[in-house]
Amino acid sequence: MSNAPTALSLSNTTEPTVSSKGRIALAPMEGVVDAGVRQLISEIGGLDFCVTEFMRVTTELQPRRSFMKVCPELVTQSKTSTGTPVHYQLLGSDPELLAAHASKVAWYGAEVVDLNFGCPAKTVNRHKGGAVLLQTPELIHEIVSACSEALKDTNARLTAKMRLGYEDTALVFDNLKAIEEGGATELVVHARTKVEGYKPPAHWEWLAKLREASSIPIIANGEIWSLGDYDKCREISGCVDSMLGRGLLADPYLARRIVDNIEIKPTEADLSAALLIYLRRMQMDHPSKFLLARGKQWLGMMKKGLVPVDTLFDAVKTCQNSDTMFEILEQSAGKERHFIHLLPNE
Ligand SMILES: Cc1cc2nc3c(=O)[nH]c(=O)nc-3n(C[C@H](O)[C@H](O)[C@H](O)COP(=O)(O)O)c2cc1C
Structure with a gap:
């Protein structure tokens, strides 16, 4: 099966309802x-x-x-x-x-x-x-x-x-x-x-x-x-x-x-893709141990949010090295995504 991410259309994107957004x-x-x-x-x-x-x-x-x-x-x-x-x-x-x-x-x-x-x-x-x-x-x-x-x-x-x-x-x-x-x-x-x-x-x-x-x-x-x-x-x-x-x-x-004013929530794949970009950039000048700790930490914070990532978190939690974590995140990021267009090209 292809790992290429699929984009959903943002059909429920509407005009902003709050007239003046603050900072x-x-x-x-x-x-x-x-x-x-x-x-x-x-x-x-x-x-x-x-x-x-x-x-x-x-x-x-x-x-x-x-x-x-x-x-x-x-x-x-x-x-x-x-x-x-x-x-x-x-x-x-x-x-x-x-x-x-x-x-x-x-x-x-x-x-x-x-x-x-x-x-x-x-x-x-x-x-x-x-x-x-x-x-x-x-x-x-x-x-x-x-x-x-x-x-x-x-x-x-x-x-x-x-x-x-x-x-x-x-x-x-x-x-x-x-x-x-x-x-x-x-x-x-x-x-x-x-x-x-x-x-x-x-x-x-x-x-x-x-x-x-x-x-x-x-x-x-x-x-x-x-x-x-x-x-x-x-x-x-x-x-x-x-x-x-x-x-x-x-x-x-x-x-x-x-x-x-986008009501639609990100998918697990959207979250994995964002995390991957951060970790790949960090990879340039940080050791594997740091990447693993930060990956687990950020996923732990994602788990407390409104997008269910429990299975992904459990899989990453047991990783002993960053290469395995990258593989798991890459596989997850290959699934259905809503916000491909919002991430920088890597
Ligand atoms: C892990 C963690 C580290 C934090 N570090 C700081 C900090 O360095 N400086 C600060 O002013 N507040 C710090 N805070 C507080 C947050 O800036 C924020 O005030 C708090 O999390 C409440 O906002 P939230 O409910 O949107 O998370 C920290 C909070 C957490 C959870």
Whole structure:
């Protein structure tokens, strides 16, 4: 049987129903969303910007190579090859050191520096970084003010990303104010507290309260897995712009489907084909072990989405080397596909 993929017609593609689409961003995801993922999803389309994994700022100024490792796109005006802007995220708690990193990364070419006030990881929180800072709005204000001051004479602007709180939402407006008054130009809100982790639901109604209280744009984040979720989140939150994390990894075509109003979901073959392009590109300068780990990891994220890939995941899970994984993915990608035309030619 031929392995040549077959394309289905997009008969249920209709004119967009949401009149003015806001911006759609790919969420930063440490250990997952590297430059290769940003590149591929921006090629598929529908994305207005991406954010790097965080650079952890601890005790001393990082060397140039560390900045470049987090964001190789710095050498191309902080854009993917399709021209999608890549924002540079910093995580830490020392205002002066963060400010020094902000000004350095602006010097290297970042147009937007983003501050992380949402990471729930224990190691990060133990060192007073990420979501733990939501308990001290004064420190958040100091950090944002210091970074905004450091960027004053550069072309870069400052943004931030936070959760609704640490244990509860008691300080959410204080944190919003600290970020706004500190000089951030916009704020992504992951609509959950730190203790809620990634457990559904995301509280989109809180985004509406923050938006009403805010003088800067609020970008909605949390639990957008489909076109329906996207519309519902916009309706409940009133936020124009959204940031998509796990949902966009589970379905790399989702941003494009939202923008083009394509209800039809990708097939397993569409997902395999996208994953294969990423892995083949990574193959140039990464060892087999890395490819295997990333392949299993991304498929694991696809499994949490709305396209059933359980059998494929189980087959790849037991692979001991990347060659076997490539064979399985190639066989899968040879089946029926809807979105051949959205992937770059390899
Ligand atoms: C594996 C993983 C890594 C993440 N890394 C980061 C990060 O580096 N910086 C950050 O601000 N948020 C990080 N997040 C949070 C996401 O950006 C996003 O806020 C969260 O997943 C909720 O959005 P979603 O429901 O669309 O996935 C991470 C989330 C996951 C699951």
